[in-house]
Every structure is written in C-alpha cells, then in structure tokens.
Amino acid sequence: MTRRAHPADVFTAIAEPRRREVIAVLSDGREYAVNDIVVSVKMAQPSVSKHLGALRRAGVVTMVRRGQHRIYRLNAAGLKPVHDWVKIFERYWTHQIDEIKRRAEQKTAERSPLEPIIP
C-alpha cells in the first residue's frame, strides 16, 4: 500500500528539507510575499508555491491575499505538536542520563509477570 504519513500532517510537512528552508525564512514572524521567499531560498517559483501549499495544509503557515500578492506568515503554533512530541525525550540528554539509566535498570529488575525482554 501507500505510505501512511498524511501530507497534511505536520511531521510530514517538516520532513522536507526545502520546506524547512522556507520556514526558516518565515521564522522571524514577519510576512512575506511568495516572490520574497523565492528570492531568499533560490528555488523555482512553482516549487515554492507548492511547498507553501503543503505547509498551509499542515497548518504551519497562514496566507492572506493582498492585491496581486499572497502574503504568507508563519503559524508557529502549527509546530507545537512536534515540540510537544520531542520534548518527551528532552530529559534523556539533559544531564540526567545516569539517573534515567538507573531507573530503567531498576524497572528491569522489578519486572517479572510480563517479561518483555529476553535476556
């Protein structure tokens, strides 16, 4: 079958390096017309439009029309799910490595009715 990762999923959206480049441009919180982005990232205009479309469907950017321009702006809140997800693992690299390891091993020692690990 096909990949389960839905294109409108924010994790899928940010998996594209080019899209992270576009996000980087928008990351100052200011608004940008498509052509401003095109100039910044050195990609073809249709590519930028497509990536912006993907980011919009994922809720990472917003767009308003203004005259003959489409003004894009970062919607950082759309990235929060990624932040919340990865934050869970933060403790693993913040000076508590040993403590975590100790706990994990203690749990391992306590384990018994259901043995998930084959030693």
Next chain:
Amino acid sequence: MTRRAHPADVFTAIAEPRRREVIAVLSDGREYAVNDIVVSVKMAQPSVSKHLGALRRAGVVTMVRRGQHRIYRLNAAGLKPVHDWVKIFERYWTHQIDEIKRRAEQKTAERSPLEPIIP
C-alpha cells in the same frame, strides 16, 4: 526528480506515524526484542523490522545481538536535532506572543533599504 529528504535523516524517520509508534514503545528507555515490539504495536513482523532498520539508520535506535534476539533500545540523542530545531519556535506559543508581534512590527517599521514585504 526525487524527494530530497534522505531516509537516514531523522526528520524523515519520524515522519512515519508507525515509526513514532515504535518509538513510543521504546520511550521508557528499556530494551526490547523485535517480537516484543511487534506485540505492542500490532504490526506485522517484517514491517517492524523495516521500521527499526530505518530508525537505526537515522540514529534514533541502537541494536545489539543477544542470542537469537536483536535487542533494540532508544537512542534519544538522535532526536535532539528535531528538538533543537523546533525549540526555536517555542517562544511563539509561550505567553510572549504579543511581545514577538511587537518586535516584528517594529522591525517592519525600521525596514527600508531592502523591502521584502509589499504592503
């Protein structure tokens, strides 16, 4: 051409919902044999093996052989690049929205030699 997202890139690795499920199982820091994971996530064994392979190539898990088992363990440090990247946007949703907006608008007002925005 083809997608630029390299499969060994951690952003690509975590884009797959199924792989995040596997990571969720490993997230307690304990070690798991493949079959333990298969039971937990209700996926076919070959699929789990493939996903574990992808996660391993991305540096998100480690594996050691032990008897007839392959023991997998989360390597949380492999997720740090994602954390570092998304952390940049944290300020946008932590009670400083107005402050950020103010700064952005101030910058906009200061702008002049190079006009990236069409008003």
Next chain:
DNA sequence: TTGACATATTCCTATATGGGAATATATTGA
C-alpha cells in the same frame, strides 16, 4: 542433524511526491 524460533531481506505492487516546464488565473495599471 533437525526442528523450532527470531529476525531480516527480497520481490511485488500501489501510491505519493518533488522538480521542471508549460500554462492557467488573477490583479493592476496604462
């Protein structure tokens, strides 16, 4: 050695997707 078990790999197919080129659409100004 043989069989059972654990895991990885290969083959196949359907689908998603990115880029390039061309084109369509919309807006503005003369």
Next chain:
DNA sequence: TCAATATATTCCCATATAGGAATATGTCAA
C-alpha cells in the same frame, strides 16, 4: 482592453517507500 506582474496549477517523469507475502538467515535446543 491589453500588457505586465504575481502566483497557482497541471502534466510528466523519476524515484522513494509502505505493506504483504514469501523466503532467507541465524540461533538454540533436543
């Protein structure tokens, strides 16, 4: 109305990849 400009969309093609099924590989135990 017409031309210029800004942006989106469509078409085509190459490639990546997920899942399923089958199979290969490796290890242990009798």
